[in-house]
Amino acid sequence: MAYSEKVIDHYTNPRNVGTLDKSSHKVGTGLVGAPECGDVMRLQIEVDDNNVITDAKFKTFGCGSAIASSSLATEWLKGKSIDDAMKIDNMDIVEELALPPVKIHCSVLAEDAIKAAINDYRIKNGMEAIESEKVHH
């Protein structure tokens, strides 16, 4: 199976690899997936007082599409308000990276990681977690 150029680009030059201080109240961390399933994503956001994401970092254990999906997610997150970030849909990632059907779960995982990071930030800062209405299969 051939990868799309965009997947190869993100895989070869992943954006925003790294770690933010997870103990900081400005930082939200989402850790999703499981080693047994062959995918684990950790996505972190740093949020300013206006609820705008100023920085995003990731580390991913997984295939090329999983790495590319999380790299793309960090790019999209920077500069977005956490409300707008919550609206990122996995199908946007599928479209942007031209993921084949068998790799859609990678985009789902990236969306889950975004939501988990935002909710971690919200809970840390006295807000309620937002339950996703979307049901993934």
Place this chain on the structure above:
Amino acid sequence: MNLPIYLDNNATTPMDPRVLEAMLPYFTQKFGNAASRNHAFGWVAEEAVDYAREQVAKLIGASEKEIIFTSGATESDNLAIKGVFEMYKEKGNHIITTVTEHKAVLDACKHVEKMGGKVTYLPVKEDGLVDLDLLEKSMTNETILVAIMYGNNEIGVIQPIKQISAIAHKYGALFMTDAVQAVGKIPVNVNEDGIDLLALTAHKIYGPKGIGALYVRRKGPRVKVTAQMDGGGHERGMRSGTLNVPGIVGLGKACEICSQEMEAEAKRLSALRDKLQTSLLELEESYVNGNTAHRLPHVANISFKYVEGEGLMMAMKDLAVSSGSACTSASLEPSYVLKSLGLSDDLAHSSIRFGLGRFTTEEEVDYAIAVTKKSVNHLRELSPLWEMFKEGIDLDKIEWAEH
């Protein structure tokens, strides 16, 4: 050195130019049907087939009359298992195999179950070898066949074939082996090893695809299998269909080359494989899968913990290898062979199979070592699991959300 480098010789091998050369005349000038008994075209083809039959027989210590040509090992496995089940159903209906067999064997056994047969799928030990005591305990009066592979395609472990066949025979059962990965790589002798049926294929031994053989013992005991395809009664009635003469000539030539060169080749490849393995094990948290003392000379299956196999293969884009990770399959299940060794799913996902071959050079192995090391280190930099491991976090204690 040309890139990419092919290190997936367990999947298939390139054809040896000497094999191609032997085959070529049989596509054009010598095109006859080996079953045409009344003219020179047929005789020439038949002569070529007879000669190839001898070449194949010689490699496994058989008589030429015991070689049945098929389309490949999948067909040979099917013919052996279903054919024995049908032929010997008066005698019993029980077959014993192992969980690490090739799908062609496992699925043929599942077919037998649908036909009313009973199949025991033996587990293997942590090193991939069959537990002989367990095999013996599983034998019953109804057991007609023990089907256990010679060398495993994923991890390369070589089963104790002599002991296995001795147990099968002690209880009056036949012994069949899928020897696709072993024939032509290590000495295989049907008489010394006590083999009654043996499947082999040309494309794993530098021959063409689409041609294989089933060895069927003729003496002590005389083994018969029920044909699985109806037709002209070729191959002693066991496998109908016009013989694939160029393919058969290629298989014969491939076997002849293996007979002559196998010993030296095995020495050369095991030295290269050991170099590769030793160098890669210098990486922290890397492990060899399967028994290393009883192993095919050209295979090393290594897990690089905290790195996912498919992602790793993408980084090693100039290396053609394969992984036990099944990220592309619909089930997302990692290799059933690695899991049956008791490997955790995450280690199975992290495995890479290196399969060296006749045309692998030391320069290529050195390159493979460098690329693999670089790629593993790169992906570990990207891996949250590696970071957690380095921080001393016990990953088994985390409640992962399985998806």
